[in-house]
Amino acid sequence: xxxxxxxxxxxxxxxxxxxxxxxxxxxxxxxxxxxxxxxxxxxxxxxxxxxxxxxxxxxxxxxxxxxxxxxxxxxxxxxxxxxxxxxxxxxxxxxxxxxxxxxxxxxxxxxxxxxxxxxxxxxxxxxxxxxxxxxxxxxxxxxxxxxxxxxxxxxxxxxxxxxxxxxxxxxxxxxxxxxxxxxxxxxxxxxxxxxxxxxxxxxxxxxxxxxxxxxxxxxxxxxxxxxxxxxxxxxxxxxxxxxxxxxxxxxxxxxxxxxxxxxxxxxxxxxxxxxxxxxxxxxxxxxxxxxxxxxxxxxxxxxxxxxxxxxxxxxxxxxxxxxxxxxxxxxxxxxxxxxxxxxxxxxxxxxxxxxxxxxxxxxxxxxxxxxxxxxxxxxxxxxxxxxxxxxxxxxxxxxxxxxxxxxxxxxxxxxxxxxxxxxxxxxxxxxxxxxxxxxxxxxxxxxxxxxxxxxxxxxxxxxxxxxxxxxxxxxxxxxxxxxxxxxxxxxxxxxxxxxxxxxxxxxxxxxxxxxxxxxxxxxxxxxxxxxxxxxxxxxxxxxxxxxxxxxxxxxxxxxxxxxxxxxxxxxxxxxxxxxxxxxxxxxxxxxxxxxxxxxxxxxxxxxxxxxxxxxxxxxxxxxxxxxxxxxxxxxxxxxxxxxxxxxxxxxxxxxxxxxxxxxxxxxxxxxxxxxxxxxxxxxxxxxxxxxxxxxxxxxxxxxxxxxxxxxxxxxxxxxxxxxxxxxxxxxxxxxxxxxxxxxxxxxxx
Numbered sequence: 156x157x158x159x160x161x162x163x164x165x166x167x168x169x170x171x172x173x174x175x176x177x178x179x180x181x182x183x184x185x186x187x188x189x190x191x192x193x194x195x196x197x198x199x200x201x202x203x204x205x206x207x208x209x210x211x212x213x214x215x216x217x218x219x220x221x222x223x224x225x226x227x228x229x230x231x232x233x234x235x236x237x238x239x240x241x242x243x244x245x246x247x248x249x250x251x252x253x254x255x256x257x258x259x260x261x262x263x264x265x266x267x268x269x270x271x272x273x274x275x276x277x278x279x280x281x282x283x284x285x286x287x288x289x290x291x292x293x294x295x296x297x298x299x300x301x302x303x304x305x306x307x308x309x310x311x312x313x314x315x316x317x318x319x320x321x322x323x324x325x326x327x328x329x330x331x332x333x334x335x336x337x338x339x340x341x342x343x344x345x346x347x348x349x350x351x352x353x354x355x356x357x358x359x360x361x362x363x364x365x366x367x368x369x370x371x372x373x374x375x376x377x378x379x380x381x382x383x384x385x386x387x388x389x390x391x392x393x394x395x396x397x398x399x400x401x402x403x404x405x406x407x408x409x410x411x412x413x414x415x416x417x418x419x420x421x422x423x424x425x426x427x428x429x430x431x432x433x434x435x436x437x438x439x440x441x442x443x444x445x446x447x448x449x450x451x452x453x454x455x456x457x458x459x460x461x462x463x464x465x466x467x468x469x470x471x472x473x474x475x476x477x478x479x480x481x482x483x484x485x486x487x488x489x490x491x492x493x494x495x496x497x498x499x500x501x502x503x504x505x506x507x508x509x510x511x512x513x514x515x516x517x518x519x520x521x522x523x524x525x526x527x528x529x530x531x532x533x534x535x536x537x538x539x540x541x542x543x544x545x546x547x548x549x550x551x552x553x554x555x556x557x558x559x560x561x562x563x564x565x566x567x568x569x570x571x572x573x574x575x576x577x578x579x580x581x582x583x584x585x586x587x588x589x590x591x592x593x594x595x596x597x598x599x600x601x602x603x604x605x606x607x608x609x610x611x612x613x614x615x616x617x618x619x620x621x622x623x624x625x626x627x628x629x630x631x632x633x634x635x636x637x638x639x640x641x642x643x644x645x646x647x648x649x650x651x652x653x654x655x656x657x658x659x660x661x662x663x664x665x666x667x668x669x670x671x672x673x674x675x676x677x678x679x680x681x682x683x684x685x686x687x688x689x690x691x692x693x694x695x696x697x698x699x700x701x702x703x704x705x706x707x708x709x710x711x712x713x714x715x716x717x718x719x720x721x722x723x724x725x726x727x728x729x730x731x732x733x734x735x736x737x738x739x740x741x742x743x744x745x746x747x748x749x750x751x752x753x754x755x756x757x758x759x760x761x762x763x764x765x766x767x768x769x770x771x772x773x774x775x776x777x778x779x780x781x782x783x784x785x786x787x788x789x790x791x792x793x794x795x796x797x798x799x800x801x802x803x804x805x806x807x808x809x810x811x812x813x814x815x816x817x818x819x820x821x822x823x824x825x826x827x828x829x830x831x832x833x834x835x836x837x838x839x840x841x842x843x844x845x846x847x848x849x850x851x852x853x854x855x856x857x858x859x860x861x862x863x864x865x866x867x868x869x870x871x872x873x874x875x876x877x878x879x880x881x882x883x884x885x886x887x888x889x890x891x892x893x894x895x896x897x898x899x900x901x902x903x904x
Contacts, residue, residue, distance in 0.1 A: 161815060161850045161872030173463035175211045175412075176350065176375035185209060186373075187253070187810045188825055191353070197222070197371030200353055203234045203363030208243075208253055208351035210811060211375055212412035212438060215323075215343050216316030218376045219244070221352060224308040225368035229280055230273035237276070237361035238284060239368075240354050242269040242311065246345035248673055248712030253349055256356040258672065264290040265345040267325065268355070269311065272297065275361060283334065287315075287325045289341030298327070298334045315343055316378060347712040350375055383409035383459035383466035390441075390492075391455070391475040398481040399501030400449045401800055403493040404457065405441040406469065411459035416442045424456035424468045432847050434460075435805055436813070441493040443502070443800040445847050450478040487623040489588065491662050491686045493803040494720045496626070496755045502800035505626060505756030506536050506746065506790050507590060508781070509725065509764030513541040514552050516767075517578040518568065523780065524578075528585040530781040535791035538588040538626040540724065540758050541578065543614065546596035549773030550766065554610060557600045561772075572617050579624045588624055590758075594631040597638030604647065611651060615658050626756075627662035628655060629689050629724070634666035645679055653684040662686035667724060673711055681717035687756070688713075689724035694734040696727070699829055703839050703856045705734075706741055709749040710808070710842065720802065722756035723749045729785045730762025739789040740901045743877045744855045746790055747797070747904060751844045751853055755802040759790060792880030796904055801844060801851060809841035815850045815870055816841065819863040828858055836860030855902035862896045875904040 178185045180198040190205030191198050198207065221242060230239055245252050245266040250259030260266070266288040272279045283298040312328040324338040352373060353364035386408030391397060404416050413436045421427040429451075430444050447453060453476070457469045483499045495502040508531050516524035531539060545552045548561040555567040568574065582589050593614060594607065601607055618625055630651050631637050639648055648665050655663045664687040668679050671690055680688045692708040700707075705727040713721070726745050727736040736742060746757040762769075763784040769776035781787050798804075807813045810825045820826040820837025827841075828834035839856025841864075850872075854862050866888040874884045878900055886894055896903055 161852070161870055173376050173378075174374065175214065175217070175377050176209055176373060178209070178373045180207075180371045180373065183824060185812045186350075187808070189830055194369065197369040199369045200364045200366055203366060204354045204358060205364045206351055206354040207370075208349050209373070209375075210247060211348050211350055212377070212436060213345055213348045214375070214377045214379070216378045218312060218314045218378055219350060220310065220312045220372065220374045221370060222308050222310050222372045223365075223368055223370050225305055226271060226303050226309065226365055227305050228303040230271065230365070231275075232366065234361060234363055235365060236273045237359065238270040238272055239365040240268065240270050240357070240363060241352065241365070242313070243267065243349075243351040243355055244345075245349050245351070246347060247349035248346035250672055250674060252356070253351075254356055256358060258674075260356045263288065265343060266293075267313065267315070269313070269327065270362075271303075271365070273361075283327070285325070285327055285335055285337065287323065287337055287339050289323060289339055289343060292339045292341055294337045294339050296335060296337050301329070301334075314378075317342055377412065377461060377463060379461055379463075382461050382464040383411045385467040386457050386459055386469050388455055388457055388469050388473050393473055394475065396476045396478055396481045398477075398479050398483065398499070400446045400477050400479070401501060401798075402444045402447060402475070402477070403441060403495075403497070403502075403800075403803075404444060404455055405493060406457045407440065408457075408459050409466070411438055411461060411466075412436065413460045414439075414442065415458050415460075415465075416444070417456045418444055418447060419454045419456065420451070422454050422471045424458075429453065430847060437805050439805075441803070443493055443495070443803045443846055445849060447477050450476070450480075452476050488660050489623075489626050489662060491627075491720060491755065493800070494753055494755060495800050495803040498623075502803070503537065504750055504794055504797060504799055504801065505538060505722070506794060507538040507540050507626070507756060507758040508536050508787075509758055509760045510539040511542045511545065511595075511765050512550060512767045513539060513582075514543065514574060514578050515550060517581060518570070518574045521581075523778075524581060525585075527781045528582060528587065530787065532585040532587055533791075534788050535794055536587060536759070537794070538590055539582055540590040540592060540629075542595045542632065543575070543591055543593050543610075544595055544597070544600045546599040547766070547772040550768075550771065553600070554613070555601060555606070560596070560599055572613060575617050576621065579618070579621050583624045588626040590626045590629060591618075592629040592632045594634070594639070595637050597631065602638065607651070608654070611654060615655070618659065618661065622659065622661050625661045627664055627687055628659075629664045629666065630655070631666040633668070633691065635669040639666070648679065649683050656684035656686075664689040664722065664724075667691040673713055676711070676713060676721070677718055680719065685719050688719050688721045690721050691725040692723055694727040694731065694736075696734050696736065700839060700856070702736060702738070702741055705736065706745045706748055706855065707840055709745070709754055710752045721754050722758070723754055724756075724758050725760045726758070728760040728764075730765075731760050737785045739786050739878055742786040743789040743793070744853070744902050746793060747853050747877060747902075748840070748842065748855065750793075750797060750801045751804075751806060751842050751851060753802050753804075753806055753844075759786065761786070789878060792877070796875055796877075796880055797851065798846075798849075800846075804844035804846040804851070806842065806844045809843055809852065812867070813845060814841070814843055814867065815845075815852055815872075816864040816866055818854070819865065824865070828856070834858060836862065838862045851904070853902065853904055854896065857896065857898045857901055857903075859898050861898055863893060864896065865893045866890055876900060877902055877904050
């Protein structure tokens, strides 16, 4: 049984047509505030690194406005003598640009900024520096030198859009006067459109936010013409019978900034509504419904909108039936649909564990294999990640004969494929599936490409008839150091992915390569045949967050980059290389955070799951089994607590307006404790996800002073202990009602 974690009791207000963002900055902000303070008429800069930023739908033709006072002529104060930063737009998905300069903001593929030039450049002081960048092209002109009065309020407006000839044109106004027009080749089209005032992440010693300046009245418009036409519903198929009451609705249609889905019992979107998504600001082309009454026959309708207008509803007559007694005739093969793992029983969260020696144990120690699989199944895991080969001295898995890294000759297993099939069957007997990572140490085991293709053929032949036992295939483990170096390695990986995808219905991933940044992931995956992107996220525990960075590193923004859903495939864990983590709450939190961040799968990674020995290689010391591995029980309640389709909900960062709560730290709203010096309360993150009127959120890294939450609208919710699954409170709050959560285990669902 899935437990609803929270519901909204009323709908949030919506912006006027055409107006995407309207934030007056009166005692609060709709954006993410990093420093500064609110005064009577706006937000005041008190530190040169202060900023506020917002994420809006990508706007190819739009306008932005803001007011600011307190800009000093001939600026020469320390830290501002070169430039004062006023306004920015960029792609937040590129290198985590909201918080990262090198590889993020500085190198952004889409960037605009507006700066006031200081006295350090005497010939240009009091002019404005303007950038329009659509890589590889950019222009960076300056305006004429302008007059400034510290007490005057200046109204700035930027307009940008296509010129019909392949360029984007930018116009900048001050107090209604056109200062400059410029253009550059390309279409302004960031994946995650970030709008920002005051400081960038640049942190230059002689540039930054203008100290004492007061910003207000931030507005952004979408000026695009032509509202979307009626979409065509793709799923559920017309007349389909489904045995799951949570239904994926997908559609094809025009590009859009928002959507709405309604499920009705009559052939009219405006009557007999059983479930509605509400107006969702998101450009995706699918939505999961809430639980529909069973049995029942339903009609489904979808409409799309730009920032200004709604298009028409999809065609009438699209019906489907929900009947839990229906038994599909097709094999129970896993699919990736709507960002979620699904089979014939419906959507589910992937809770996996590395078990790299599983195939060797299948051959040499079946009892040990069964003991380990039983422990994993009892602790809530529903799949294991195994290797089809490895060259570790004394722990080899040998589909053919080779010489290992230690220089020892290794004989191929004559019964390799029988052991392979037996392993799939043994895992299934314990109620789990297998993630099969095909190439590991391939530079030793099978360096020849023809042999690799033959091995792919062997994999395909031996999963035939067992496709339902596989969660997904992965072409290679960390391919750059396992036989697929450089650009040729990536080309071979993509070729092999296409080869598999053309020959099996089992989902396929490529690898986690040497660059796990957003740009690096896109290089490997964008436009490929992969159904999933397996990523090895950071294991850096040296930051001020105290080990929480690896928990939250799975928050990525790759929505329109052609990259499929991500899986956290080899995260930090007990005994993992580089750094390890044995705190059960952080291990559990990494999985919960990932699901809410739209990852359908997470793999528990431990030394037990890699070598199964305390010393390797060759193996010596004690054997390691899962029953005495720390953290193996940290995930056992997650599939009961969290909705199976959670990875397909619409996520939020806990600060943006769609978040159900305002978080407080040190008495300051919408602040996390890394942003508040000396904080003893608050949380590190409180990301969440929303579907219709349901929500899930996850405050984690809670300080000893607890966490104060204020409801943004009326809500009813339960709070659960992540490690025990116990409900610790059941609350109802009106808008602006507050609750304080204790530190507890350090995180709450």
